[in-house]
Structure formats: C-alpha cells, structure tokens
Amino acid sequence: MKAGISSETDILKKVIVHTPGSEVSLVNPSKKEDLLFDDIIFENDARIEHLDMLKLFQTAMPSGGEIIEILDLALHCFQAEDVRHQFIEMMIKELADENIHPIEKDLKKLDAETLLQFVVEGSIPPSRHFDLNPAPNLLFTRDLAAVVGNNIIISKAAKKARAREFLLMETIVMHHPLFNELKKNAIHTSPQQSIEGGDVIVVSENIVMIGMSERTSFSGLMGVAEQLLDSGISHVLAVDIPKQRSSMHLDTIFTFADHDECVVFPPAIEEKTDNVVHLHSVNGSVHAKKKTSLKATLEELTEKEFTFIKCGGADRINQFREQWTDGANVFALAPGVIVGYERNTRTFEALADHGYTHMDQFSFIEKFSDKPFNQQVEGKIAISFQGHELCRGRGGARCMTLPVLREKDQ
Numbered sequence: 001m002k003a004g005i006s007s008e009t010d011i012l013k014k015v016i017v018h019t020p021g022s023e024v025s026l027v028n029p030s031k032k033e034d035l036l037f038d039d040i041i042f043e044n045d046a047r048i049e050h051l052d053m054l055k056l057f058q059t060a061m062p063s064g065g066e067i068i069e070i071l072d073l074a075l076h077c078f079q080a081e082d083v084r085h086q087f088i089e090m091m092i093k094e095l096a097d098e099n100i101h102p103i104e105k106d107l108k109k110l111d112a113e114t115l116l117q118f119v120v121e122g123s124i125p126p127s128r129h130f131d132l133n134p135a136p137n138l139l140f141t142r143d144l145a146a147v148v149g150n151n152i153i154i155s156k157a158a159k160k161a162r163a164r165e166f167l168l169m170e171t172i173v174m175h176h177p178l179f180n181e182l183k184k185n186a187i188h189t190s191p192q193q194s195i196e197g198g199d200v201i202v203v204s205e206n207i208v209m210i211g212m213s214e215r216t217s218f219s220g221l222m223g224v225a226e227q228l229l230d231s232g233i234s235h236v237l238a239v240d241i242p243k244q245r246s247s248m249h250l251d252t253i254f255t256f257a258d259h260d261e262c263v264v265f266p267p268a269i270e271e272k273t274d275n276v277v278h279l280h281s282v283n284g285s286v287h288a289k290k291k292t293s294l295k296a297t298l299e300e301l302t303e304k305e306f307t308f309i310k311c312g313g314a315d316r317i318n319q320f321r322e323q324w325t326d327g328a329n330v331f332a333l334a335p336g337v338i339v340g341y342e343r344n345t346r347t348f349e350a351l352a353d354h355g356y357t358h359m360d361q362f363s364f365i366e367k368f369s370d371k372p373f374n375q376q377v378e379g380k381i382a383i384s385f386q387g388h389e390l391c392r393g394r395g396g397a398r399c400m401t402l403p404v405l406r407e408k409d410q
C-alpha cells in the first residue's frame, strides 16, 4: 500500500487518528497529572469535536483520501493469535514495573476486541479484577511514530503513561499491510533512548527537524539522526527547545502552514539563538555544526525565504495564552490550507495578516459540500474548529494526526 511523507504540507492522502472513547472517562482526577492531562475531559463532547474535525478533513481531502482509525488497524493485526501473544509478551517485558505477568495466561485467552479494550482501558472486562491506568493519550496519534520519506521512525515513549500506546503502534507497523513497504525502513531506538513523533518535522525530501525536548532524549535524537542520514536524508536539524510541560514537543511551538511559512511561538523559536545544530554526513560519519538561528538555517538549506507567523500575534500575553492552547500546533491538509483550534483567535488574525482567508469548519464544509475542494483555486485558508474538550489533553490538530501519505498532486 502506498505510503510516504516528503513534507509537512503536501496534499494529505492518508492519516491515522483516534476518536476518543471510553478511556477518557476512566481518568481519575487524582491521577490526571500522571496521565499527562491538565483536566478531566467530557467524553461525549470530545468525541463530537473530534468527529467534526474528521468531517472537515474529509471535505478538504481529495477523493480516495483515507482517514484511518488506529484501533481498526490494531484490530486487524490482533485477529492473528500469534500477533496477540507476541504483543502480550512484549508488553510484559517492556512494562516490567506494571507487573502484568501474573495475568499472562488470562490475557492470552482474550479475543482481539477484548485484548484491545485491555490495552486502551487498562482492565479486563467484565470482572476488571486487574486494573492498570487507561491510555487517554491515544488521541494524540502523532507521537506514536513518524513517517519520513519512505522510512518510519518507531517512537519510544518518554513517559510511562504512554508506553502501551507506543507498543501498539509498533505492533501495527510490524503486522499491518499498510506498513508493508515502510516497515522495511523502520528506524528503531535502543531501550535507554526516547523519541516521540511530535518532535519530528519533515521540512522537505532531504531535510528533517527533530526537537530535543522533554520527550526526545539527546541520545534518541542522535540515534535516529544517524539512521536517517544513512537512509538518504541529507540534513537533520536538532532544535533545542524548553524542557517543560507547555512545550513538550517541537510541534507545540513550531508547525508548517505552507512550504515556506511556519506558525511559531516567538519566545522559544524566533527569539532564541544558538538553539540549532545542523547534522549531516561526511564520508559516513555524522558532522555537527552549531547554527545561530533556525530561520536562517532553513533559508540556507532550502534556498527559500521563510516567513514565521507569530502564534498569538504581537502581544506577549496572547502568545503565551494561545501557545498553551495549541495555537502553534496547526495541521496542513494541503499547502497553505491549515486547521487549528477556534479559540486561538489572535493566531488566526496573524494568519489573516499573512494572506490566509479565515473560515470556520462549518462554513468550509458547507461551501465544499457539492464541489471538490481544490487548493490551487481557493488559495491560502486557515480553518478554525472547535476543540474545547480536546484541548484539555494538551494537544492540537497536528498532535491528533499521524499522516502516512502526502502527495504533491490531487
């Protein structure tokens, strides 16, 4: 099956998502910080917001475009008993301190649906005698892997709360036909390293950015960079970002809106210097060179001028407020066609100042209900969608999407 990503903004053809389900209703407020949520979220509204977001994607995607639920992929893989058993054994080994081994035999008797329910909810119905935490962050499929050209980076969770999700993704990559080609070029990390997909940004066919963040370790970054450079990527830009909750991944402070336009959180990107290291390969070994500014480095490598659009606009407080609610985390459906949370009004104003027509999700869907959307005809559009519940999980449109195929043409 066709898959591959050579830029953040080529036309979206296949994307993996997870519409939130019962797992978000199992978050006990006393555990919300451990589970990486800033509040408890209301499942019903979160689901409606997510499904509305998917309708918006469907409207903009060309015919034949696919929005794929991650649990459908997992269910397909779990139909095979040996895959279920391998997954259970991997989970017991990798999550040793969860003490799952006493129920290994019980887990091995489960059918595909019930095992999947255990993975997502953390307990075995109907008795629920064994209780792990739920996995409410499955919503943020972005972090579970990253497709870079024809390679796939299998992420390694930095936080225990997300470990089961990452193992599920690894199983999907290894066993689902969607990944038949990509898995030949799978990039793994070693046990002590971590890397999460939100830190990986594909600039072009030969340039990749990786955030050195709260979630991606230096060693994880270097390990992945070496493998990318070996596989034909020419430049990896390691970007040092604040190691804190509000900017846990690079894509919380920097995303692409068009090939040469990015939405950025100024204090952590534009106003930083000496925060980039350019990695490239010389006669088979990795050379590193410190760079003064991210913008200048992107311009030098791509030979294009870049525009950085300020998340939150010019006002300092709005920059911080809108970064917190994922204003810098936009997701491109096509070059210059992006989606983001409606509440980040100052970011939409800044985008409008740079030539983006602002539309809300419902007007966009209505306008293209009976004619296909064509970006070349319509120009640059910033589409706002409602995500008041989704946003409490501390992730935006890019975090909730794992693209596996983008192409330049319709």
Ligand SMILES: NC(=O)NCCC[C@H](N)C(=O)O
Residues within 6 Å of the ligand: 035, 036, 037, 137, 140, 142, 143, 162, 197, 198, 199, 248, 249, 251, 252, 393, 394, 395, 396, 398, 399
């Ligand atoms: N790429 C992203 O920034 N993903 C958002 C992840 C949010 C989730 N609650 C987490 O802390 O892992």
